[in-house]
């Protein structure tokens with residue numbers, strides 16, 4: 001009996017690099033979100049902590065640096081990058097990131113990427129990857145490549161900080177100049193700390209339980225240095241939750257002014273998945289009923305779960321542009337509007353390359369209609385907090401200014417309501433920044449219906 005021919009041994013693939021590649025592939029071929037896919041793969045594959053950390057660094061770093069990596073690769077392949085097999089492009093980016101941004105020795109970065117290419121795409125492609133990555137290595141480190149790529153100061157800043165040019169321009173506009181621009185862009189490239197919100201547990205007890213520190217701005221915030229918040233008993237019971245300290249301030253803004261007359265009906269008009277509604281439910285005075293609505297049934301379901309067991313709340317599926325409740329039903333309304341999410345780029349490394357300037361105008365139109373709906377929902381004398389996790393002027397100041405131009409609307413300046421938070425004023429409105437406050441870049445406006 002003849003023995004079957006032995007298969008050539010497959011190179012042992014490096015678990016961290018394979019996992020990073022699978023994240024890049026999920027993002028480019030299925031529009032996956034890296035911050036959801038990566039933890040799932042790490043759980044399934046049970047990588048050693050060191051490998052898991054390396055996979056995270058590789059995947060997030062490659063996704064963030066895509067623009068710079070593509071600028072380098074463009075000159076080294078004979079075809080436009082868009083015409084390459086997308087798997088090959090992801091592998092080239094993964095290899096180039098190790099060569100330019102990490103202290104991985106060139107031979108290791110090239111050899112491991114070639115092995116991956118052979119296993120994932122085939123031998124033919126591995127030759128191309130080998131040749132291109134050798135040219136990347138021969139061109140020196142990131143600084144040398146940036147010098148070679150040239151461009152004007154703004155283009156260089158975009159490449160050096162791994163941001164698309166249009167976002168650099170939007171940041172400059174929102175910051176009012178160059179002074180903090182580079183610091184703001186670099187802060188966007190740093191993984192955020194995990195923040196907790198103490199909803200039905202004392203903040204000090206939560207800090208003790210988690211080993212974290214009280215947050216500097218929100219009286220409910222705890223900032224963690226590490227560890228898995230999902231293991232904490234308070235998080236498991238729903239007494240605490242993961243929530244950026246900036247989002248906590250944005251929800252608290254709604255509560256910071258006294259009202260004349262009734263103050264018993266609060267509305268969160270875009271509530272899914274329920275983070276801010278959870279905090280509002282916890283901090284409202286006795287006798288206040290909270291209504292939380294979302295247009296998407298599955299998002300409303302998430303709100304229902306977030307508020308499970310909480311008294312005096314109602315969760316509805318409703319379109320905030322055409323409120324189904326009578327006009328003037330509420331004393332306070334939070335509108336945490338759908339937006340580009342450009343203020344949370346630290347959390348979602350691929351979003352800066354997925355979003356385009358064309359996304360902004362339709363969102364601004366939706367935000368304007370939602371703010372109109374929120375102002376219809378609030379009674380004369382009541383307040384609307386308009387917040388976004390984007391600092392882009394068209395989604396923030398422009399939307400709020402347009403509403404403020406109505407004769408029945410008055411702007412309540414935000415900064416005096418947060419005396420403990422430095423440098424929060426953006427004119428009459430409020431703006432948090434990662435580089436200033438260690439939070440997402442949340443925008444906040446507070447409007448009162450005068451009649």
Ligand SMILES: C[S@@+](CC[C@H](N)C(=O)[O-])C[C@H]1O[C@@H](n2cnc3c(N)ncnc32)[C@H](O)[C@@H]1O
Nearest residue numbers: 270271272273274275276294295319320336338
């Ligand atoms: C920024 S998220 C809200 C986050 C939420 N406030 C929190 O803290 O967890 C925006 C939400 O608006 C919802 N939305 C989008 N268009 C809407 C509309 N026309 N009416 C009501 N909700 C809408 C989306 O489904 C999404 O859940």
